[in-house]
Amino acid sequence: MTQEIPSGLTGQNIQYGPFPVEKLKRVAQPTTKITRNVQQVSERDSGFIRAALGQFGPFAKEELNRFIPKEAIGAAESFMVNHLHAIAEGETNSRQAQLPDDPAIMSRHIKRLGYFLRADIVGICELPQYAVYSRNARGKPVENHHKYAIVIVTDQDYTTMHGSTGRDWISGAQSFRGYSNNGFIATMMAEYIRRLGYPARAHFHTSYQVLIPPLLLLSGIGEMSRSGCILNPFLGLRFKAGAITTDLPLLPDKPIDFGLQDFCSKCKKCAQECPSKAISNGEKIMYNGYETWAFDAERCTKFRVTNQNGASCGRCIKVCPWNKPRGLSHDVVRWMVNNTPFMNDAIIRMDNVLGYSKPDLRDKWWFDLEDGDGRYSKPDKDRKGNSHE
Amino acid sequence: MSGYHKRDPEPFPAGKLKRVDRPTTIIEDDNIRRVSQRDSGFNKAARGLYGPAFITGPFGDPLSGAESRMLQMMRRLPQGMVAARKAPIPEDPRLLSRHIKETVYFLRADAVGICKLPPYAVYSYHYDPDNPDSPGFPVELTHKYAVAILIDQDWRTASAFTGSDWISNSMSFLAYSNSGFIAVILADYIRRLGYPARAHYSGNYQVVVPPILLWAGLGEMSRIGDIVVNPFLGPRFKAAVVTTDMPLFPDKPIDFGLQDFCSKCKKCARECPSGALSYGGKEMFNGYEKWPVNVEQCAKMRGGRRNNGAGCGTCIKVCPWNKPYTPFHRAVGWAMRNSSIARSIAIRGDDLMGYGKTDYRKKWWFDLADFKGDGVLQIPDKDNTNKSSR
Numbered sequence: 001m002t003q004e005i006p007s008g009l010t011g012q013n014i015q016y017g018p019f020p021v022e023k024l025k026r027v028a029q030p031t032t033k034i035t036r037n038v039q040q041v042s043e044r045d046s047g048f049i050r051a052a053l054g055q056f057g058p059f060a061k062e063e064l065n066r067f068i069p070k071e072a073i074g075a076a077e078s079f080m081v082n083h084l085h086a087i088a089e090g091e092t093n094s095r096q097a098q099l100p101d102d103p104a105i106m107s108r109h110i111k112r113l114g115y116f117l118r119a120d121i122v123g124i125c126e127l128p129q130y131a132v133y134s135r136n137a138r139g140k141p142v143e144n145h146h147k148y149a150i151v152i153v154t155d156q157d158y159t160t161m162h163g164s165t166g167r168d169w170i171s172g173a174q175s176f177r178g179y180s181n182n183g184f185i186a187t188m189m190a191e192y193i194r195r196l197g198y199p200a201r202a203h204f205h206t207s208y209q210v211l212i213p214p215l216l217l218l219s220g221i222g223e224m225s226r227s228g229c230i231l232n233p234f235l236g237l238r239f240k241a242g243a244i245t246t247d248l249p250l251l252p253d254k255p256i257d258f259g260l261q262d263f264c265s266k267c268k269k270c271a272q273e274c275p276s277k278a279i280s281n282g283e284k285i286m287y288n289g290y291e292t293w294a295f296d297a298e299r300c301t302k303f304r305v306t307n308q309n310g311a312s313c314g315r316c317i318k319v320c321p322w323n324k325p326r327g328l329s330h331d332v333v334r335w336m337v338n339n340t341p342f343m344n345d346a347i348i349r350m351d352n353v354l355g356y357s358k359p360d361l362r363d364k365w366w367f368d369l370e371d372g373d374g375r376y377s378k379p380d381k382d383r384k385g386n387s388h389e
Numbered sequence: 390m391s392g393y394h395k396r397d398p399e400p401f402p403a404g405k406l407k408r409v410d411r412p413t414t415i416i417e418d419d420n421i422r423r424v425s426q427r428d429s430g431f432n433k434a435a436r437g438l439y440g441p442a443f444i445t446g447p448f449g450d451p452l453s454g455a456e457s458r459m460l461q462m463m464r465r466l467p468q469g470m471v472a473a474r475k476a477p478i479p480e481d482p483r484l485l486s487r488h489i490k491e492t493v494y495f496l497r498a499d500a501v502g503i504c505k506l507p508p509y510a511v512y513s514y515h516y517d518p519d520n521p522d523s524p525g526f527p528v529e530l531t532h533k534y535a536v537a538i539l540i541d542q543d544w545r546t547a548s549a550f551t552g553s554d555w556i557s558n559s560m561s562f563l564a565y566s567n568s569g570f571i572a573v574i575l576a577d578y579i580r581r582l583g584y585p586a587r588a589h590y591s592g593n594y595q596v597v598v599p600p601i602l603l604w605a606g607l608g609e610m611s612r613i614g615d616i617v618v619n620p621f622l623g624p625r626f627k628a629a630v631v632t633t634d635m636p637l638f639p640d641k642p643i644d645f646g647l648q649d650f651c652s653k654c655k656k657c658a659r660e661c662p663s664g665a666l667s668y669g670g671k672e673m674f675n676g677y678e679k680w681p682v683n684v685e686q687c688a689k690m691r692g693g694r695r696n697n698g699a700g701c702g703t704c705i706k707v708c709p710w711n712k713p714y715t716p717f718h719r720a721v722g723w724a725m726r727n728s729s730i731a732r733s734i735a736i737r738g739d740d741l742m743g744y745g746k747t748d749y750r751k752k753w754w755f756d757l758a759d760f761k762g763d764g765v766l767q768i769p770d771k772d773n774t775n776k777s778s779r
Contacts, residue, residue: 003768006752008549072476073492076577080466080570087462097451097757097766112753113452116543116559118497118567157495173495181497184570188455195451196757196766365398365491367478369582376476376582 003098009108016108017115017122019234021220025338026254030217031261032224038289041211042135047301049137056298060305067304068172070371071311077176081205084183087191088207096197103251110150110250113192117185120239121153121232123219125252127245130289131214144209146199146245148252150189151212151219154181156238156317158325163363165310166318167275169379170366172311178240179205186242193246204242212241214290220253223260227270227279227316228295233258233334236322237314259338263321264293267348270316273357276303279316309379311370319357321348398491401500401621401714403606406726408641412603413648414610414671414678421509421676424597426516427525430688436521439689449758450555450699451766456562459570460592466573467588475583482638489637492578493538496571499626500539500619502605504639506532506632509676510600528595532585532632534639535596537605538571539619539626540564542705544713547625549751552703553662553690555769556754561700564627565591572629579633586633598628600677606640609647613657613704614666614682620645620726623710645726650709651680654736656745657704663690666704696760696769707745709735 015022043049054061069075099106107124114122127149133142156174164170186202193200203210216222216230221241225231232239233256271279278300280293287294304313317323324330336343351357370379426432433439478485486503493501514525542560550556569590579586589596599617602608607628608617616624620643658666665686671678691701705711712718724731739745757766 003755003757006754007749008751008753011750072578072581073495075581076574077496079577080574083462083466087458090458093764093766095765097755098768099755109753109755116546116753117563160495177495177497180570180574184459184567188459188566191455191458192452195454365488365495367476367488369476369478371581375472375474378477 003100005100005105008112009105016111018120021121021123021234024220024233024256024258026220027257028254030223030255031257032217032284033291034214034217035286035289038130040130040132040134041288042139043133043137043208044135044139047297048305050298051301051305056302056305060302063306066371067307067312068176071169071172072369072371072376073170073366074172074176074311075371077173077180081176081180081183084180084187084204085206087187088202088204090191090194092194092199093197099196103249106249107251110189110248113189114150114152114185117188118181119152119185120155120235121221123151123153123216123221123253124250125149125151125215125218127210128214128218131211133209133211136209142209144201144245146201147247148245148250149210149215149219150244150246150250151215151221152182152185152189152242152244153221153232153235153239154178155235156240156314158238158323159363160365161238161318161323162360163365164318165359166315167307167313168310169368169370170311171314173366174314175240175312176205179242182240182242186244190244190246193244193248196248198246198248200244200246200248202242202244210243210245212243215243216241217255218252220256223256223258224292225260225320226264226268226293227320228293229316231260231320231322233322236320236324237317238323258334259341262341263337263344266344267321269319269321269348269351269357273315273319275313275315276300278303321351321356323356398487398494399500400494403500406606406620406643406645408606409644410641412609412642413644414603415673416600416603416678417676418507418509423509423511423513424675425514425524426512426594427514427521429516430684431692432516433685434688434692435518439685449694449760450558451757452556452754453558453562453699456559456566459566460562460590463566463569463573463590464592467576467590467593469577469580471580471585472583478582480636482636485635486638489536489575489635493536493571493575496574498538498568498571499541499622500607502537502602502607502640503637504535504537504601504604504606506535506596507600507604510535510597512595512597515595530587530595530632532587533634534632534637535601535605536575536631536633536637537598537601537607538568538575538629538631539607539622540568541622542625542627542702544625545751546753547706547711548748549753550706551698551747552660552706553701554698555756555758557698557702558700559754560702561627562591568627568629569593572631576631576633579631579635582635584633584635586631586635588629588631590629591627594630596630596632598630601630602628603642604639606643609643609645610679611647611708612651612655612666612680613708614680615684616704618647618708618710620710620722621714623708623712624705625711646729646732649729650725650732650736653733654709656707656709656736656739660703660707660745662701662703663687665690696758699758709739709744
């Protein structure tokens with residue numbers, strides 16, 4: 001008996017999720033070069049692990065374990081995501097289920113499933129070996145030869161960002177809103193695929209075997225931005241991503257082009273506003289085979305970990321002109337960036353004039369509280385010593 | 390620019406609903422016995438009281454199996470240590486209520502409500518699945534307040550399923566696992582602020598949810614029996630609860646005309662495949678005024694091993710309040726909340742416009758189940774569509 005194809009998976013050009021990602025312009029290659037010279041990296045080279053290893057000094061090493069849990073909502077979310085770690089992997093059913101022999105149908109099914117499980121965006125790409133870590137944080141070799149990666153994206157909440165400076169006490173909780181929900185969705189989706197008889201593994205905070213940015217480029221979630229992070233046209237930088245790697249036959253998405261390269265070359269707002277001066281004002285460079293803007297991971301990590309006037313930092317997310325709510329006026333601007341790039345300078349100036357990078361305290365709903373020695377107290381205002389010096 | 394600053398934190402305009410002092414159905418606070426969890430439909434089924442044909446262990450279909458693994462992982466997480474000292478936050482119940490609601494919406498819930506925890510909503514005994522014949526553990530829960538967290542079971546899927554096919558269980562378990570996920574995080578957060586708190590969710594409830602939903606203003610009692618209907622989600626949701634001693638300001642119950650609506654509509658009773666719902670009037674049951682429901686028939690239909698579906702949510706699907714939140718349905722919803730005539734017209738219109746039918750154009754899942762319990766997922770045999778739970 002063959003599997004009947006559900007009618008909801010046969011139609012083309014239907015918007016599957018909350019954002020019209022299906023309407024974006026697709027291109028064969030990402031808008032920034034990925035050369036053949038990309039080397040696999042070890043998870044030990046990532047900013048936070050380097051901080052844990054003491055490479056950024058004793059204060060960063062000491063603060064690493066408390067920069068998220070020192071704020072109570074982020075602490076509760078990270079408590080949950082740490083438990084999710086236990087179910088990132090699992091046994092694959094030895095018998096494969098009877099499924100349609102069509103990767104396009106299976107891709108649509110997987111995307112629908114992702115949105116059913118409440119993801120904000122789902123994308124699919126082939127898993128390149130250079131995106132797999134060579135070694136994990138403990139220094140053990142990583143082996144992952146799955147063919148495909150399913151990328152899961154969760155918004156960090158516009159309203160909260162609107163009430164925040166981007167570097168105050170809710171910043172870590174916003175990150176972990178993304179991390180915990182990605183973990184929630186990715187673990188269930190990976191388990192579902194394993195039950196269908198195909199190997200699958202969930203990758204999210206605490207359980208990554210893969211580097212997420214190249215997957216975001218290849219699966220058409222976003223383009224490389226000046227901040228060094230991948231930027232999505234609907235969410236800006238205001239998201240976190242997880243992934244599922246699998247051998248389930250899928251049809252990959254294509255990268256997108258929404259005019260960001262020209263925009264970022266003119267707008268330098270993230271570089272100007274970054275409290276740690278980790279983002280470059282200059283032109284793109286080549287870094288480990290990727291075309292990207294120069295980014296000082298040490299400064300960024302150090303600032304986030306040792307921020308004494310907040311928990312972590314997402315100032316670049318906050319000030320980026322792409323950090324906007326849904327709405328017609330923002331749809332119009334998105335269209336203009338793509339179709340009338342000569343207007344970009346004016347758009348960037350308007351963003352400043354309208355004051356988008358300021359916190360609107362009417363939207364502030366959280367308490368500024370810091371955990372010290374097991375009790376939460378009000379942090380001192382304007383404490384010194386939070387910077388990278 | 391300032392339009393959305395006068396915002397309610399709610400995605401749905403719960404602030405505009407008519408509030409009343411008591412739920413629209415009678416609750417005799419002094420005459421309600423606390424019930425034991427082992428007497429709930431599914432636990433009776435698990436204890437074998439409804440016959441042997443029940444699925445025990447993993448679920449038949451792959452998606453609800455994956456979702457229940459999440460709940461299995463979360464089983465150990467409902468409670469924890471309370472911080473030794475209270476955080477210096479203002480002990481203003483109104484402000485804390487607003488803060489807790491904002492936090493729950495930040496954690497991606499669809500609706501939130503707060504009430505005082507009625508003592509009769511606490512189970513007398515907690516069911517012990519490892520020892521089904523024992524009365525279980527006595528429940529000691531004296532928290533003052535309850536925060537109810539609602540998760541939508543997905544409109545698009547609800548319009549594409551028959552009501553009792555292979556996605557039904559997955560819809561329930563999506564909402565169970567996500568509401569539980571939020572409740573665990575919220576309870577942990579409140580404990581860190583120095584107040585006791587416990588999360589209650591599928592596999593871990595110490596409270597009966599419906600009275601909490603009524604008092605928290607999240608819905609009214611409906612003809613479906615034990616099910617509370619929300620004016621924006623209909624019955625298409627599952628709820629988790631956090632009980633706590635943090636001083637909160639309770640919401641009030643709501644009246645959106647559902648008692649009048651359900652007394653006329655009867656669509657759920659007409660469509661229920663197990664015949665568990667009543668066409669008649671409300672009755673008193675353990676101090677609650679409610680429509681009667683045959684729990685055994687309902688539980689047998691949902692938990693029974695069938696070869697044409699896993700679980701059942703036909704009443705959820707066919708209920709005229711199960712609608713998407715579009716401008717048209719917002720307008721109709723407003724009229725239904727405010728006018729008895731509009732309700733009568735809407736009941737006719739719902740059938741005429743074909744709501745409650747299966748829209749196969751939206752179907753996205755595969756019909757697969759582990760029929761023999763040997764791990765092999767198979768395609769159900771279409772010709773063998775016996776509806777019963779034998």
